[in-house]
Amino acid sequence: MSNDTKALEDLKRALRRLPGIGTKSAQRMAFHLLGRDRSVARDIAEALLRAVDRIGHCQQCNNFSETEICAICRSPRRDSGLLCVVESPADLVSLEQSGAFGGTYFVLMGRLSPLDGIGPEELGLPKLEALLDGGVVREVILATNATVEGEATAHYIGELARRRNLLATRIACGVPIGGEIEYIDRGTLARAFSGRREA
Amino acid sequence: MSNDTKALEDLKRALRRLPGIGTKSAQRMAFHLLGRDRSVARDIAEALLRAVDRIGHCQQCNNFSETEICAICRSPRRDSGLLCVVESPADLVSLEQSGAFGGTYFVLMGRLSPLDGIGPEELGLPKLEALLDGGVVREVILATNATVEGEATAHYIGELARRRNLLATRIACGVPIGGEIEYIDRGTLARAFSGRREA
Ligand SMILES: [Zn+2]
Ligand SMILES: [Zn+2]
Numbered sequence: 001m002s003n004d005t006k007a008l009e010d011l012k013r014a015l016r017r018l019p020g021i022g023t024k025s026a027q028r029m030a031f032h033l034l035g036r037d038r039s040v041a042r043d044i045a046e047a048l049l050r051a052v053d054r055i056g057h058c059q060q061c062n063n064f065s066e067t068e069i070c071a072i073c074r075s076p077r078r079d080s081g082l083l084c085v086v087e088s089p090a091d092l093v094s095l096e097q098s099g100a101f102g103g104t105y106f107v108l109m110g111r112l113s114p115l116d117g118i119g120p121e122e123l124g125l126p127k128l129e130a131l132l133d134g135g136v137v138r139e140v141i142l143a144t145n146a147t148v149e150g151e152a153t154a155h156y157i158g159e160l161a162r163r164r165n166l167l168a169t170r171i172a173c174g175v176p177i178g179g180e181i182e183y184i185d186r187g188t189l190a191r192a193f194s195g196r197r198e199a
Numbered sequence: 200m201s202n203d204t205k206a207l208e209d210l211k212r213a214l215r216r217l218p219g220i221g222t223k224s225a226q227r228m229a230f231h232l233l234g235r236d237r238s239v240a241r242d243i244a245e246a247l248l249r250a251v252d253r254i255g256h257c258q259q260c261n262n263f264s265e266t267e268i269c270a271i272c273r274s275p276r277r278d279s280g281l282l283c284v285v286e287s288p289a290d291l292v293s294l295e296q297s298g299a300f301g302g303t304y305f306v307l308m309g310r311l312s313p314l315d316g317i318g319p320e321e322l323g324l325p326k327l328e329a330l331l332d333g334g335v336v337r338e339v340i341l342a343t344n345a346t347v348e349g350e351a352t353a354h355y356i357g358e359l360a361r362r363r364n365l366l367a368t369r370i371a372c373g374v375p376i377g378g379e380i381e382y383i384d385r386g387t388l389a390r391a392f393s394g395r396r397e398a
Pocket of ligand 2: 258259260261269270271272273
């Protein structure tokens with residue numbers, strides 16, 4: 001590429017580093033951002049710089065937070081005896097939006113994945129163990145993904161809880177609301193059967 | 200939203216202004232950018248600021264350029280007697296990648312759309328007319344999109360060329376390479392028939 005398109009090529013290359021953005025999308029974004037209203041590009045740049053500068057992790061739950069202890073951990077209305085363990089901040093957002101949970105969280109920022117070098121340390125499990133030792137948590141709700149790695153992670157953390165005589169529960173796995181049996185995969189159906197309850 | 204997530208909410212809102220990015224994608228991007236490697240976020244921010252700062256429009260063809268006259272317009276190897284008119288810089292990139300064209304371009308940065316207030320002035324047509332009056336251009340190749348507005352724009356610019364006794368041609372419309380007749384829309388088939396040539 002010639003020199004008079006360097007800034008453009010740099011921009012496309014940078015945008016391609018966003019998750020889910022390929023060559024075509026990066027180009028479309030770049031051309032869009034260079035269009036009539038360039039304030040959008042400046043706004044995004046500034047929001048990015050402010051975010052990486054200000055957002056850290058909550059000292060207690062490990063979720064993204066701009067304060068040392070996040071709003072959920074600080075809230076007197078949350079039951080800190082119930083601790084829900086999730087893989088990611090996105091999972092926490094989904095659970096909060098469901099309105100199904102009024103306790104507190106611990107965010108692993110990942111899942112056990114020995115092949116990728118992600119072990120208990122990388123997931124902040126020593127911090128979680130300290131929390132479990134604090135005498136406040138009664139029940140640990142394992143809300144990791146229903147994947148092989150998510151199940152392994154739930155199993156590992158369940159052991160940590162049981163070793164301290166704390167109740168460890170796993171979120172239910174089964175047919176999603178509105179799901180049609182005909183189109184549900186075998187694994188999910190098997191789990192729905194083994195998890196059946198009196199109607 | 201509470202104060203300790205302001206920078207995060209601002210980031211998500213800014214990312215949602217990217218084309219094709221909804222609430223979910225913006226959140227996924229934000230969380231990704233706040234992950235272990237925050238240099239990606241800084242790189243994107245810097246590339247954006249550099250791009251809006253340095254990239255203007257070529258004085259001759261109106262394409263994005265960091266120099267007053269872009270590399271294509273400056274190149275002695277391009278035939279400046281052939282002028283290809285396209286709607287957008289993305290169209291120019293596609294044509295360049297096809298390797299089918301060795302002339303020069305004029306980029307409209309849009310298409311005639313009276314209802315949106317986009318007329319000849321907004322598309323830089325006075326600049327195009329001056330170029331056509333320059334005595335260098337022999338043929339104007341109309342490579343606007345095969346849409347209603349693209350056709351209207353091509354028709355309008357074709358008139359400008361013919362009024363100056365310059366040849367105006369329109370790129371062919373028809374069945375795409377690899378296209379199966381069974382699945383081609385009626386309009387395209389009609390155009391493919393009316394545009395048929397001796398085999
Ligand atoms: Zn917290
Ligand atoms: Zn140019």
